[in-house]
Amino acid sequence: MSEPHSPQPAARKVTSLRDLPLEIAPPRDLWPELERRLVAGGAGRRRWPQLPALRPRYFAAAAGLVAAVGVGILIGRGLLPSVGGDIATHPTASLVVPASFISDPRYLRDRAELLKSLNARLAELPPQSRQKVLASLATIHQSMRDIQAALGREPGNALLQELLVDTYQDEMRVLTTVQEASAGSGET
């Protein structure tokens, strides 16, 4: 017979992230209060502060912040490996999705190298296998996009995070398999 788990927060021992609840509901429904405030705010709409009220040093700080972020982006683009850039001219470029959410430099480097040589490796496979690999990679990348889109709506969803990591691992497995299986490069 089925015996559903009965949550006992006080006595429950948490040993891993999986033991944590997927959602913590507020003790009461917050929406009525939010709605009341929104309606009240709409009635007596808050005015934006007059420009003279803002001090020049705030503008200077904001400009400096924007400049720093811009410089950081430029530096980052120059230093970090560009996963998509190297294969932009390849026919398989449309298959590639950036490895968002993953920042391990070794993973990014290995992935970039595998993607860079993907076309050459695919060319060495039998045509039927090549088409199936391309279709599988397209499936993986569509899955990545789907999961990332869902994560955009629910960044804290543990299920989505786990699925995304596993999908990245699956992509690496396929790329590695193609690398290993490709024939011809070692002709003697």
Next chain:
Amino acid sequence: MRMCSLWFALLAAGAVAAARAATFERHVPADPRGEVDVSNVSGAIDITGWDKPEVYVKADTRSDSTKVEVTSERGHVSIRVIGHEGGISLFGGLIGSGGAARLHVEVPRGSELDVSAVSADVTSRGMLGTQRLQSVSGDITADVSGVDADVKSVSGDIQLRGNAQPGHFHVSSVSGDVSLQNSAGDLDATTTSGEISADLSPAGSVRLHTTSGDLTVTGRVGSGGTVEAQTVSGDATVRAGAQNGYEYEVRTFSGDIDDCFGKPAERTSRYGPGKSLMGRLGSGGARLRINTLSGDVSLCDH
């Protein structure tokens, strides 16, 4: 030339033979627990375990330019089909190129087997040693009763047949289907777009993963065993029981959950998608966990 004289030669002595005939046969001495490597591009590789301390090779080649090379050295027998273009690398090893042959090989059943193929179908039966079988587009069929097996393909289907003797099985494919019948022990199977079907009897530690392929699990989970099944967009169907029951945890982001326990799935979020089903059958000695993004889940213990 018959190879009877080699029976009395040292195992370290290598025997290299090349044939340009349409049919090739060779016997070489072999260690009962030695290593046997077989590689072939296209055609077939059919391997049978036997009780003799020798390896027998019969090859039907398609052209005179195809050679079959058999070497035996220090307990290591190597069988390679080589075309006129020479060898090529595959799965980290060197195999023939352009060669096409139907290989029938009999090896000591305790041998450690290492097989590589491109489009050749691979079959092994009666083996008791570790098997490492790899193919690009050829199908792989193997008896894996009580042995460890590492099986990999790109687009070929993989079918493993057990006899309820526990082993460790690692199976991987890109687009091929994976089928495991009557197998016990530990299983790690992954395919991107192929389907996985696992009949467990009983399972120890099982991990199944697909991206878009469907997952089907039947049979029994061992006491204390774990089954983890995960698919992104494929459907997962589990019809597995356990002697003392199991704890189950099913989660899906946008799929549906159906079970035969009379327990409805719960929403994981009041405002977004997501369902989960958790519970326990019996004392719950085993553990079952299923995750999907959009695939549907069907769970039952029979």
